[in-house]
Structure formats: structure tokens, C-alpha cells
Amino acid sequence: MSGKQRKIIPVSSFVRQQTGVRTGLLLRMQQPVRRRGVAAVCQRKGWMKMKERFMRFMQGRYGVDPFSKFLLVSGLVVVFLSAALGNRTVGAVFYLLGWILIIYCYFRMFSRNVSKRYAENQTFLAKTYKVREFFRKQKNIWKQRRVYHIYTCPNCRQKIRIPRGKGKIEIRCPKCGTTFIKKS
Numbered sequence: 624m625s626g627k628q629r630k631i632i633p634v635s636s637f638v639r640q641q642t643g644v645r646t647g648l649l650l651r652m653q654q655p656v657r658r659r660g661v662a663a664v665c666q667r668k669g670w671m672k673m674k675e676r677f678m679r680f681m682q683g684r685y686g687v688d689p690f691s692k693f694l695l696v697s698g699l700v701v702v703f704l705s706a707a708l709g710n711r712t713v714g715a716v717f718y719l720l721g722w723i724l725i726i727y728c729y730f731r732m733f734s735r736n737v738s739k740r741y742a743e744n745q746t747f748l749a750k751t752y753k754v755r756e757f758f759r760k761q762k763n764i765w766k767q768r769r770v771y772h773i774y775t776c777p778n779c780r781q782k783i784r785i786p787r788g789k790g791k792i793e794i795r796c797p798k799c800g801t802t803f804i805k806k807s
Contacts, residue, residue, distance in 0.1 A: 684733050685740040690747040691728045698724030772807050 702721030708714040734740050748755075764773055771784045776796040783794060789807040796802075 681733075683735055683737075685731060685735070685737050687732055688740070688744045690744045691731045693747070694724050694728035694731070698722070698728060772805070774805055776801055777803055 705717035
């Protein structure tokens, strides 16, 4: 047995049922273990050490929230916009503004003052609620477009969802009781 080694392993009840082996041990031929390169193992261990160090570094820090994501994206957009403008003074101002937004984003992520960063995020979420809610509703309407028609009542402007493919139907508004005819 040059390259193979014998290994004794316990047999589970499932294996006993499948193979009919009644003894408690089974001899199995084991393939030789393929050794990975030393560099690959060290690189993996180095990556894991780096990941653990970063996790330890981030303990007690605020991290990423919707406001910091907004700051990062808007900062990158402003920096790229400054490159597209090409004008020396306006481009420089936009470039500086973009980098200030990005630096503030990272300051917030690495901050240990969690309560203050949380309050900032809540203020941002409160001020952008109507915009986010509008886009959420539009996304929901577009998801339902295949199955439903969305009509508005001519009297009270209430949105009414009607299934597609029913032909001409009379629709009664649940809010004001107005009836109108539409094709579904």
C-alpha cells in the first residue's frame, strides 16, 4: 500500500441498513491527502487573521447605515461629476465637496459615539420618508402590473386594483361608492 492508508471508522446505523454490515467498524481505503501549497495556506490564514482584526477593530463602532450609504454614493457621484465638468473652479469645488462627503461617511462608520450617529440616521430617515415611501409604492405598483390594472376613482382619486383579463366591467369605488366602466 504505497499511496493509500487504511483507516478504521465507526459504522452508523444508516450505513448498516444500506450495506448490510453488522459489525461496528468498517475498513475504508483512504486516498492520500493532497497538500496545498504553503503560500495558499499562509494566504488563507493571513486573510482570516486580517478579517478577525477588522472585526475586533469595528467592535463598539457604529458601522454602516442608510445615511452613510447615501453619503458615500452621493460623494462618489459628485466626484465623478467634477471630473465630467472639467471647469477648473467648479470642478475643484465639486471634487472637494465629494471628498468631504466620503470622509464624513467613513467618520460616521468608524465613530464610537453610537447614540449620536443613531440620532443622525433617524433624522435622515424621517426627512427622506416621503421620498422613500413614494418609490416603494411605485415599485409595488410595477410588480402588480402583470396581474392587475390600477385605476383611480374619478370622484375621490382613490386607487382601485382590478384583475386583468375580465373584459369591460363596472367598477364601484369602495371609498365613495361611485361607479364607472373600464376595460380590465
